[in-house]
Amino acid sequence: MFLNKLVITLCLCMWVSQAGASETLHFVMWKPNQPELWDRIVGIFERETGVSVIREIGPHSSTAAHALVTQKLKNRDPKLDVFMMDVTWPPEFAAAGWASSLDRFFAEEQRQDFFPGAIRACTFRGKLYGIPFWTSGGLLYYRKDLLQKYGFDPPTTWEQLVRQADTIVRGERKDNPALKGYSGQFKQYEGLVCDMQEFVLSNNGRLLDYESRKSTIGLPANLQAVRFVRDRIIGKIASRGVLTYEEPESLHVFIQGHAVFLRNWPYAWAISNDPNKSRVAGLVDITVLPHFPGGQSASTLGGWQFAMSRFSTKKQLAWTFIEFMTSPRIQKILAIDASQAPARKSVYRDPEVLEKNPHFAKLSAVFENTRPRPAMPLYPLYSAILQRFYHKAISHERSPLEKLAEQADDQVRYLLQLQEEAGM
Amino acid sequence: MSMRKAYSESLTGYLFLTPLLLIIVVFSLYPVVYSLFLSLHRIILSLPSLGETFVGIDNFVAFFTDPVGRNSLMVTLVFVGVSTALEICLGIMIALIIHESFRCRSVVRAAILVPWAIPTVIASQMWRFAFNDQYGIANYLVYGTNVAHYDAWLASPVSALAVIILADVWKTSSFAALIILAGLQTIPDELYEASKIDGAGAFQRFFKITLPLLKPAILVALLFRTMDAFRVFDLVFVMTQGGPGDATNVLQFYGYRKLFAEGMVGYGSAVSIVVFLLVFSVSIIYLKFIGTGILEKKEARA
CATH class of the missing domain: 3.40.190.10 (Periplasmic binding protein-like II)
Known part of the structure; x- marks a missing residue:
């Protein structure tokens, strides 16, 4: 009886993984403060695109998450397409050849809506290596x-x-x-x-x-x-x-x-x-x-960005995911439900956002002038x-x-x- | 016939030894040799274009000329010296107490082992809270409710190192006591009886009988404690992260930072090789003393 169930479950699992094999993305992030928010926004992406995102959750501290991500990239792990990057990592990841340049996906004019400091932090030697997700400042x-x-x-x-x-x-x-x-x-x-x-x-x-x-x-x-x-x-x-x-x-x-x-x-x-x-x-x-x-x-300047592994074999798909996660729509959810400060400036002018977080009006002035390390x-x-x-x-x-x-x-x-x- | 038997016997012996040897080679020898290999190279994780160049003993030279490295060596030596000395003294005292027979002795013996049984990470958190400047019990004991005078123990170089030594002494004295107690139990009671008849006082009995006969046990305790103290890591990691201003930046923590946080693989490996050599040479010296100690005893008996 038990064995039967086990066999059926195994078959199902194999079928599911087979079915998803053509459209899966591997995403590594640190352990978030609001896991339910991430379940929700990744869930929306999965429903709307049919792509399944396999999330690997690393440790909470930035230094420890850094150790995990660099280990994977050093080994050219193919099971890593998209990852989260702290604000001080981009030069290191660019120089080491770990992060993929995103210039061909992300046009100059699209950058205008983001806080300039956040974009500068993602840029190394004229190339862009990350898209800011949320921003932060003292x-x-x-x-x-x-x-x-x-x-x-x-x-x-x-x-x-x-x-x-x-x-x-x-x-x-x-x-x-x-x-x-x-x-x-x-x-x-x-x-x-x-x-x-x-x-x-x-x-x-x-x-x-x-x-x-x-x-x-x-x-x-x-x-x-x-x-x-x-x-x-x-x-x-x-x-x-x-x-x-x-x-x-x-x-x-x-x-x-x-x-x-x-x-x-x-x-x-x-x-x-x-x-x-x-x-x-x-x-x-x-x-x-x-x-x-x-x-x-x-x-x-503080904050986290999305980045793409240079060793990813699904770069186009990875970009679809990054573009979705940094879109105004998701940024608004981030601001209203998580009180996190989005990296897009336009969100700070949204009446719904301001109603929930009146202090955002002041924050936006701070983020205009953040200074990177x-x-x-x-x-x-x-x-x-x-x-x-x-x-x-x-x-x-x-x-x-x-x-x-x-x-x-x-x-x-x-x-x-x-x-x-x-x-x- | 007998030759063959002896041969097959030794073969069986080696066969039995193989798993153990394999474990030693894979888990002890290989990491040490590989660390040594890494320590002779310049490897920087975030600058792969530099490659992995052989630099000889450059990393070691850099370590001994770098004020940060030298400071970290000094901090470690102070920690090892003070903490092992205190632990052995306390260990002897505890052992003498729990060697006496009194009511509830087994309860006391068990209670004394509790600190040693607590995982170091948890004990370190406990000590960190105890010495917190806002709600730590240490401040309450010293200053009572006079909150304006509350001190930040972990913010001053001397008191931070002292607190870490205190935590280590608290945690491992009982381990030293356990080994010394075993040594105490081998001393025959007749010696004490005879010396009492000859009119020796308590101090004479301790210094002329107990201490000399305890020497092998004390040396074993010293060996274990010194080796462990050189490898102190968790206390520093949890309580100070090497601060204030590197005052508690012990070698193991410094090496860890270099290797894992800064990606300086060659230099970090060199630091761990230095720790290895220190522990290795200290244990050889101790083992020599322990060896002669046991030898003397045998001769005396013969």
Whole structure:
């Protein structure tokens, strides 16, 4: 009896896989926060095209997902057609010959609707290797009730932010002794690079000189920004604990009502305004990050893109899938049902979207001016050097900034040499 | 006839050994040799156009001249030195206590082994929470409800390394105790009785009888602990990711980062070969001591 069933099931399975064999796509993505959303949008694609999409779900963290995807591409796995790419991967994947150029599918004028920063991040040496799915950028979250109580407007310079934080923390000490002025991501990991880049670039600093291919970590403007973080933020308006925080820990402090300001990504909006999770729901607002005098606010670009494996044997079909997933229609579902920030600008003008997510109106202004992290094939190595430098620089009160920067610049020089030798 | 018998006997012996040898070759020898091969090449995953050039010992030279590499070696040596020393001392104390007979001794013995039985990843998470700057129990124990003074233990170089050493000591002292307890049980009671009659005090008995006779057991515990300590990874991975500012960037974690996150296959392999050589030479030195220790005992008996 059992055997019979087993045989029938096996036959059915074989029939199904036979039937689908001509039209299947292999898609590798990281473990999403909203799996039901993915079931839905991939389901629509399957129903409308008759193509079956075999999804392989990788780990949640970007670094771990990177390890999985690169392993497959290194082995030229034919069972990989489409994959998701983090915003810092395209140069590496292009240089290694893993990602397929999408220029022949995606015309210049089609790119106009996407945020320019997101498109730039997908471009390496003039060719496009990914289509942005959702985009992201650093934002300043603040307690509008506290700012109002002390008569402050949202700060536009870092100096203002520090002063406001100091005043509010001093004033609230009796009622809320655990209150700190600022919370953010300063652990030695990728997020530190994002946060520090926002300080450095908003002081007219520059990390890499693309023309002369030089490392410029030790430039005075850069070091001035780092010194500000070390002397005025860590252990001052922020607890020293931020040196151990990634996104969740920094957000936790904020939603407990223990921070006036928080630097985080757009995902934190929904959580900090959810009364079940947050003690400050309804008291939170967002604005662009502050800058230094003479500088401009800089928000680090984040987000995920669709890419095509160079070893895919079904490139046309793969493109159909990518085109569908990045179409305005799916982007709208993404915005309304998942509160994720779509990469297409037109979605932000859609009344239905704005009704569900009024804060999107502000986000769109931020995404117009996001700044990518340096685009280079050896980015993981570069990031490790920066993480080391920044963390050493800001975790000691009297760290030898110039000397540390010199060491870091030396290490970057070696890495640039390697890239040059490889013809990059 | 007897020759043939001996021959077939040794053949059977080798036959029985084959599976074990195969396992050693496939799972131990091959990876080590392959790592050595990789460590002598420059292989960078994201720059395939550079190819896989043979560079001799360049990766090792780079490791020993790179301040990051040297720092990571120093951090590892400090970790190994301090944690094994503490673990052996604590191990001896625990062993002495659970060697005595008292009520509920078996319960105490089992309880002492609990930390060792917990998977390291989980124990590391526990310690990370305990030393969290916002809700960690460590802050509560030190500062009570005075939240304004709460410290971020894992944010300062010295205390972060100390916390990781503490977690390791907490977790593995009981393992050292177990081995030392086995050694304690082999010491005949007559020796203590005789020395008592001769008028030796508790300290004399410990330093003249217990400690010398425990030497082989202590060396075995030291060997295991040192080897393990050189390979510390999970504690750092979960608790600090090498921070703050590389203060806990132990060799195994550094090698892992180089290999898997940065794609520097040659350099990363060189780091793991350095760890291998360190562990290998330390174990040879210990084994030499253990060997002579056992030999002395045999001679004494003869």
